[in-house]
Amino acid sequence: MSDGLSSAERLRYSRHILIPAVGEAGQMKLKNASVLLIGTGALGSPSALYLAAAGVGRLGLVDADVVDASNLQRQILHGESWVGKPKHESAVARLREVNPLVEIEVHPIRFTPENAMEIAAGYDIIVDGSDNFPTRFLTNDTAFFQKKPLVYGAIHRFEGQAGVFAPHLGGPCYRCLLPNMPPAGSVPSCQEAGVLGVLPGIIGSIQAMEALKIILGIGTVPLGKLTCYDSLASTFRSIKLNRDPQCRLCGDSPEITGVSNAETTASASCDFTSEHMESITTLELRTLLNNNFQGILLDVREPDEYATAHIEGSRLIPLQTLPGQLDSLPKDQEILIHCKSGRRSARAVELLLENGFTNVKNVDGGIDAWLAEN
Structure with missing residues (x-):
């Protein structure tokens, strides 16, 4: 711990020292x-x-x-x-x-x-x-x-x-x-x-x-x-924001006893994949669209993203509203889903698979990859 401020520090922090609530004592707190x-x-x-x-x-x-x-x-x-x-x-x-x-x-x-x-x-x-x-x-x-x-x-x-x-x-x-x-x-x-x-x-x-x-x-x-x-x-x-008595960490009966737990060890990557998820590349998607694709191309981005750039013929249903619109999607057609880079669309694919859809694929790389090819 330092004993005091040097002359150079007093000059550098002079506007702090002028504040009564800070002063030289406060600047020493900052220094230490x-x-x-x-x-x-x-x-x-x-x-x-x-x-x-x-x-x-x-x-x-x-x-x-x-x-x-x-x-x-x-x-x-x-x-x-x-x-x-x-x-x-x-x-x-x-x-x-x-x-x-x-x-x-x-x-x-x-x-x-x-x-x-x-x-x-x-x-x-x-x-x-x-x-x-x-x-x-x-x-x-x-x-x-x-x-x-x-x-x-x-x-x-x-x-x-x-x-x-x-x-x-x-x-x-x-x-x-x-x-x-x-x-x-x-x-x-x-x-x-x-x-x-x-x-x-x-x-x-x-x-x-x-x-x-x-x-x-x-x-x-x-x-x-x-x-x-x-x-x-x-x-x-x-x-x-009140302390939650049921909080798993700071609550009355905590369950978390260390920094290694389900949340802290989860992947921080933007990637989201599943072993049973099928996907296609944007090149494959382009071929399908050029050959009279009869299924649904679903865009799960936000409306402002869609307005900026979208694939012709795609249908917009933002991911957050998708659970409430599953009934509007046919289960007897192939559904290809894309977002910006592939993360949200992967979650959408999982959602559809969990709700009985079987012919669903994720578009790898999303519209970013689609635009990059052009």
Whole structure:
């Protein structure tokens, strides 16, 4: 633990020190604090930048991904020159430019049940910038067992949410909000649904703010409160979230005893396959359509996706509404199902098979593959 601020630090953080609720004592709290960021992508980028700029003494970065050109529209830690290179290297280079006084530790591996407890043990707070449900459950469970605050964030197209889960401080955990893993393919990922680039900047900045408040001991920690932002309506609203006595993790009779469980060990991949699921390629689909296909080509994307691009002759039934429209589909015809990349359509195939349909196939690669061939 450091004994005081250097002259360089007093100059750098002078606008913090001027705030009575922060002052030099508060800046020392920041200097002696540590935060673990799960992911350096859309949410992790603004969170890391502001935590580093604020002078949080030690930041841990967990990311095994590489920078892709499609990341640059929202992942502001990374730039064009880093495309194809490891994200953790790009993040370190940028954060050291922002604040060379901050210590940065990198964990260039996936956050898994096998390493989560060890990685998180050395940090005071966990900031979740993950983009899949298994990792969100894992960060939650890890924070619970180590009694560390978890600063949560999530984004989708034009909407986002943020909050703090900390049962050891009297609040609920993430499982009180989402008790079980959503069915595979039922919730589109950002890769499938998209996200407006500035949105994660707003939600990630809120996450950084909550982490700073916890470190400084100022303001009110939003335990049991989820902040939801609708960018199109320019509105913020708060949802009250109570601890669930039946929660399998933090409830009165917990069933989960470790970070390795059904939710945390589920696949984080966008792929969803089944051994009894048949599929065809988009080239095979094109041949069928060119030869007077008599079956049904079902598109299970959202209406706005369909309006942007669709295959001529396809029928739109979004995945979320499909269970209520099964009676409108004939069981005596072949049904080919596609979505954007194949994940939602695979779930739709499973749904039809479970309900007595027998001649159903998934279109591998979805409309992405279809368009790529043109």
